[in-house]
Amino acid sequence: MTWPAGRGGPIGLAGVGTALPGEPVDNVNLSRRLGIAPEWVETFIGTRTRYFARDLDGGNVRWTLEDLCTDAADRALADAGADPDDVAFVVVATATPDALMPTTAALVADRLGIDGVPVYQLQSGCSGAVQALALASTLLAGGARGERPVGLVIGGDVCSKHLDLRQDFRELPPSQLVNYVLFGDGAGAAALTRRPGAARAVLARAEHWLGGLGRAPGQRVEWFGLADRHSGLPAVTEDYKAVEAQVPVMAQEVLDTLLDRLGWPAGSLGHVLPPQLGGRMTERITRGLRQGLEWEEVSCVADTGNNGNALVFFQLERLLPRLGAAGRAVGIAIESSKWIKAGFAVEATE
Structure with missing residues (x-):
């Protein structure tokens, strides 16, 4: 381990x-x-x-x-x-x-x-x-x-x-x-x-790193104070086309990087927790990550909606009963605000 x-x-x-x-x-x-x-x-x-x-x-x-x-x-x-x-x-x-x-x-x-x-x-x-x-x-x-x-x-x-x-x-x-x-x-x-x-289970690794050098933000959430609350800016803006193009690529980079740093063969994975943007986008990302491997997807977004920082824990809640002896799983999260890559690895205790 x-x-x-x-x-x-x-x-x-x-x-x-x-x-x-x-x-x-x-x-x-x-x-x-x-x-x-x-x-x-x-x-x-x-x-x-x-x-x-x-x-x-x-x-x-x-x-x-x-x-x-x-x-x-x-x-x-x-x-x-x-x-x-x-x-x-x-x-x-x-x-x-x-x-x-x-x-x-x-x-x-x-x-x-x-x-x-x-x-x-x-x-x-x-x-x-x-x-x-x-x-x-x-x-x-x-x-x-x-x-x-x-x-x-x-x-x-x-x-x-x-x-x-x-x-x-x-x-x-x-x-x-x-x-x-x-x-x-x-x-x-x-x-x-x-x-x-x-x-x-064991949290074998948790990492994150910035991947947005020179890229425009994919999402912006405003904070309004008394001085600018009537600025007319929308509270949330999202470049969904950029998200569609960038997130699948970045998700693959996270998976490859984690497996390399852990020394885990891709075939040793029993589960993958893909980024949870929306039901359709998650399906697309999962198809790209699978590459003929037999791991099981652990997703929640189609039922919970994209509730941001809560998503990883909903996935973990679903993962732990399924992990099994000697099980391994990798989770991936991509933040489109300034394109932050994040991932973690979970391993069975025995």
Whole structure:
């Protein structure tokens, strides 16, 4: 097996938990609200359901990111058989915090009853969850845990906070309309540990690196203050054509790089967790990655919607019961904001 470098034993995945707000919103109900054909969503996006923290009709906030992250963290700790007193640090990854200050990480720690330990918040999109896993692995490998054996990693996004439900959607160009059918809200968490015998699987590697030198951003999410809130800029813009062209290539680069650095033959993989953009795009990426190999795909986006930093944890939740003895899996996340490549590897404990 391949372990992260550092003192002590391997970095283990002791528990995973996820949280979704309310009931799923299917394409018929979403299309009725947006005034578009449900067939368009199914044909071009391929996402069947998604979950929103806001009420689609009134626009009222029903769940905050803090609510969802707290629920997911509670479930991850319970899955690990741990409690808040076991947590040595908290890392939260999000692109959509409830507020700039205080951080969602600090508020979630407070609600969980965690005190006297470091809390970190990473501001990033779909690669943020892998960045959080990498940071947590480094902290645990470096011995930054004292008497507390668990590192708590959380990822989540409430994308609907950036979507204006009051406008006439028939006037929107496809580049903006796609954000209303592609994205959803949710949170996930993992409890990492180096405690012997406590892990359900091993986190063999977690890496990320910038791949956007000289490239225009593929996605931009604005932050508006009092001085510029009426600037007229759309809150979210996405170059979906650039995403379609670049993400499959970058996903293959991540897979090849991880296998090379781990020394794993491609044929040794039992599962691959591909990037979760939308149902159709994920299908296309998976076909390109497969190259005749027999590994099993682990995806969730067609049912959860693209809920950003939560996606990796929904995939891990599906992976762990399937991993099996001597199983190996690679996960890939691509962030189109400035083209960040990220990936991680999971291996069975026996």
